[in-house]
Amino acid sequence: METDVEIINKVKKGDTEAYGIIVKKYMKKAYFVTLGFVGNPTDALDLSQTAFIKAYRSLPGFDQKKPFLPWFYRILRNLCFNFMKRKKSISIIPLEKVKEPYLALKKRNYQEERGEIVGKAISSLPYPEREVILLKYFQEYSYKEMAEILSCPIGTIMSRLYYARKKLKENLEKYFE
């Protein structure tokens, strides 16, 4: 299996189709983190695709000694922040349970309600704290990976997680006793 560096080398030499391998590898991560930020599936799809297009056009300036994903993530988050700045009001997208699909069907209304409450609590967090929650819970990144992506020390990641969870606790405790 080819590494990102090998694929990007091909893309830089003009093989646009090879870029498809990179896009397919990271499209889900890109879509879901964007969804967490903007809260709307249509905008999340459009913005994540735009980020891949911007990244493609910026590839000549990409330092291949560094990993692709953190570099791409910075392009994506800038797009998301610009979008949110323009839009101001962000809709809340409900979350759903991962496992137990039958249970989810049986208790449909309960699940939807719970997902909406959690989604709302996450959306109410300030951007830096929302970002670490999205990366930790929905992308399952390690602290080291998050520090690399966000270009900050691990201590800062832990600190943001602490305040984010503290706020989530305050907002959610009355619902999930």
Add this chain to the structure above:
Amino acid sequence: MNRKNHHYYKKLLMGLIDGELSPEEKKSLESHLKGCQECREELKEFNKIKGVMKNMKYKEPPDEVWEKYWSKVYNRLERGLGWILTSIGAMILLFWGGFKAVESLIKDPTLEVFLKIAILILLAGVAILFVSVVRERIFVYKKDRYSKEVKR
């Protein structure tokens, strides 16, 4: 214990919940937890939140979205190149056409001088507005990267 130390252990609580502590950090935190009720209670609450969150995820879009994802990116890439070439071609034609129009306007003996001047002023105004809009667009693109929210 001072507040600085206390804050350090609060950060370590995150590492404990997420399984990210070194053996030394874990040992140090466990020893702190024995004597600190505030941190023990916070740990209990944070674990509750983790329990709520771990089974949550955003709704998956239909498979079709993933199947068409790359082709949509590819089409937009291709169209982007098309737009760039179209814009360059249109600009060349516009400038060439404008130059020729001004040239024939000046050379036209049937047209009154004041009318020639009025048309030239109008064209100059349109050109200035065009350059101003293009410059503003480029300036906004370069400067307005939402830097306040990105730099922390």
